[in-house]
Amino acid sequence: MAIYPIRTFPDPVLTLKAGTVRTFDDDLQRLVDDMLETMYDAPGVGLAAPQIGISKRVFVADAGDGPFAMVNPEVVETQGKWKFEEGCLSVPGRYWTIKRADFVRAEGLDLDGNPVAYEGDELLGRVLQHEIDHLNGVLLLERLSARTRRAALSDLRSEALGRPGGPA
Numbered sequence: 314m315a316i317y318p319i320r321t322f323p324d325p326v327l328t329l330k331a332g333t334v335r336t337f338d339d340d341l342q343r344l345v346d347d348m349l350e351t352m353y354d355a356p357g358v359g360l361a362a363p364q365i366g367i368s369k370r371v372f373v374a375d376a377g378d379g380p381f382a383m384v385n386p387e388v389v390e391t392q393g394k395w396k397f398e399e400g401c402l403s404v405p406g407r408y409w410t411i412k413r414a415d416f417v418r419a420e421g422l423d424l425d426g427n428p429v430a431y432e433g434d435e436l437l438g439r440v441l442q443h444e445i446d447h448l449n450g451v452l453l454l455e456r457l458s459a460r461t462r463r464a465a466l467s468d469l470r471s472e473a474l475g476r477p478g479g480p481a
């Protein structure tokens with residue numbers, strides 16, 4: 314098991330659409346084990362592979378009912394709306410109130426390549442949306458209102474410029 318460094322905004326890997334997983338082998342199992350260890354160490358409730366620099370459609374999560382992983386997941390159903398304060402390990406230390414669907418059903422594959430589905434409302438529904446967004450190269454910044462996003466981006470950019478060694 315290994316803890317990976319977590320890539321942070323504006324690392325370009327975070328804005329790529331991640332590639333479909335086609336091989337279900339020990340390497341995939343190892344990746345998921347490492348991602349879970351990295352997520353719990355952070356600590357976070359979800360982690361997508363691009364956040365550790367691996368542009369593959371895999372995420373892990375634990376919204377309070379134990380860990381799980383999904384491969385090649387898609388949101389297939391949403392219901393309702395729910396506003397909640399949300400953060401991201403790739404935009405550390407920042408939180409915004411974001412409106413998303415409340416209930417979500419996601420379908421994908423397990424580590425053996427068999428169909429699997431997870432569904433839930435509130436935190437689980439939000440984690441499913443947030444992680445699947447990561448696999449599509451979408452950060453929570455894109456879920457902010459235009460005005461809030463502009464303010465957040467200028468804030469994050471000036472912070473990056475002020476860092477010793479300049480922007481990274």
Ligand code: ZN
Nearest residue numbers: 400401402403
């Ligand atoms: Zn995130």
